[in-house]
Amino acid sequence: MHLFSPLQIRGIELRNRVVVSPMCQYSCEDGFATDWHLVHLGSRAVGGAALVIAEATAVEARGRISPGDLGIWKDAHIAPLARAAAFIQAQGAVAGIQIAHAGRKASTAAPWLGGATVSGARGGWTPVAPSAVAFRDSDAPPSELSVAEMAGIVEAFRKAAARALEAGFQVLEIHGAHGYLIHEFLSPLSNHRTDQFGGEYENRVRFALEVVRAVRSVWPESLPLFLRISATDWVEGGWAVDDSIELARRVKPLGVDLIDCSSGALVPWAKISPAPGFQVPFSERIRREAGILTGAVGLITEPSQAEAIIREGQADLVLLAREFLRDPYWTLRAAKELGVEQAAPVQYQRAW
Helix, strand or coil: CHHHCCEEECCEEECCCEEECCCCCCCCECCECCHHHHHHHHHHHHCCCCEEEEEEEECCHHHCCCCCCCECCCHHHHHHHHHHHHHHHHCCCEEEEEEECCHHHCCECCHHHCCCECCHHHCCCCCEECCCCCCCCCCCCCEECCHHHHHHHHHHHHHHHHHHHHCCCCEEEEEECCCCHHHHHHCCCCCCCCCCCCCCHHHHCHHHHHHHHHHHCCCCCCCCEEEEEECCCCCCCCCCHHHHHHHHHHHHHHCCCEEEEECCCCCCCCCCCCCCCCCHHHHHHHHHHHCCEEEECCCCCCHHHHHHHHHCCCCCEEEECHHHHHCCCHHHHHHHHHCCCCCCCCCCHHHC
16 A cells, blocks of 8 residues: 555655644643643554654744744753654654744634734734734734844744754754745735845745755754645735745755645635645645655545555645544554554554
8 A cells, every 4th residue: 555655755764654744732831842742742653653743833932823832942942842752753653843933923822712813911922024914904913024033033943943853853844834934925915025035936935945944954964854835825916836836846955855735824815615635736736846755735534535645646645634633543544444554552452
């Protein structure tokens, strides 16, 4: 079965093609990982996934989506993250982490608290962005970044990558999707700058390329680097699939090994009709036209569906999110349904 074939990326071998997608848990104080993260991530490794990627982890405090986000902006964050990474690896999986900056979508409440903007009086802060353009009309405009501030954020990504390495992670993913800071620079809908970081395509991708270069400067050649993107904004005049293909072509020689192909979330008025595998065509096109490994995401729930994506060359990895929230042992169940021998941990084998 193709889904259960190993994949070598640089010095890392994945035991199959199933990946636990980064999923925010909104369960931290001051960015520190807790026992919740250890159990949440560890149980998916126990369940047979090849790669378990920790949620969007903020490279600076103001880059958090919510006050409850995971962080990696200071050295004190390393130890609890290292505990989770070590446990994941002890189960035969590869430990990954996604580093991120929320940009103008920062300082919001957890989804179960409504997701509204968190005021300064309640522990919130003023978000920053390429331009002073709010995500929603009801939001206060973010603070427009100066070139010097942008250089500081690039450096924060570099330091975050170094901390991720110290914590023992083996795969690093840069979050450039879902309307967060890097995506805000890419799209003309959110980037209204008139300097060298705005306007034409060449300028709008500049910040993303600087982040990739900075991260790769400290992330070892032997370890894989992923980039998650929103392949399209789903809005006319916004970022489009052809733009994503060109970006993939540009980041590959800089050391990006795989494009994690999501979409949307830049603007609230985008018209999207989600259906099983609705984003898979993006990973297929980018893989074919940019000549780079890709990951497929988005309403992938059934083992036969995931198997077909890999078998038909539409992606090199499948990343599951909500399905893994429902079933941490999805990978073991998929192996059983597809008739593949996939060993459960010895403690669980009597059940399989």
